[in-house]
Amino acid sequence: MKHSFIALIEDKCTSCMLCVRECPAWCIHLDSHTVDVSEEGARRPKKVNVLDSFEIDYSLCMYCGVCIDVCPFDALAWDEHRALVTTNRDDMLLGIDELGPSGSS
């Protein structure tokens, strides 16, 4: 596996913020909201985080992999994608749609 990209497996992410807080480069931004989910037989609705946005700023990321290590749900993984070479810094800010693992899009 090449360590050229950090991919987000969106379904596994619980918006726990661990990666955002541990990132030494402060390059991960995450936004989410909480919804009530009613389950049959449950006394109270369950509170579930819904991921709104997840961005890695590849102009700051140093590929240390700390975010991958700390993720308790394996929602981040090394991938052989590559963040694009660009002259525009904004192009290096990748969101949920661009961060999928290779083969998924």
Next chain:
Amino acid sequence: MGRVFEWQLVESEDWFDKIVELHSGGFTYFDFLTGVDRENGHGDPGFEVVAHLAKPDLSDSLIIFTRVNSELASVTDLIPAASWHERECAEMFGIEFTGVATKPLLRHEDLGQPPLCKSTVLAARVLTPWPGGAELEIMEDGRKVGNASRRRQRPPGVPENWFSA
């Protein structure tokens, strides 16, 4: 590749003599000298200075290191090329090399604490908003849930009183 380097601990007062001894023993290639901050919040034992010397044909080499508090004898008189490394070490770690007049290398003298000391706080850490500080337990209608009295999260490496605002 796969080369094993030999390390040797030297007392700081023997530092100069040890390098003289190695130099006269054929270790005339002075590869590098640098510092390591061993502070780790334990106070003792301060800094280490590490130097790598080798024979010019690289048939033999040795890494020597020593514990220092704030100053160490300079070897620039013996090895002029060591000057660059010592000056770098001096301004990055605040270690004083005695016996020579050390000029600053790259940093301006007014720039504050040596940047590679663990005790130095990076100004950018305070000026940049920390993405991990976001409060997330917000319902779709804007209601906050969870424990509101929870202690505010603080980014690693930033002292508490830096976030008073």
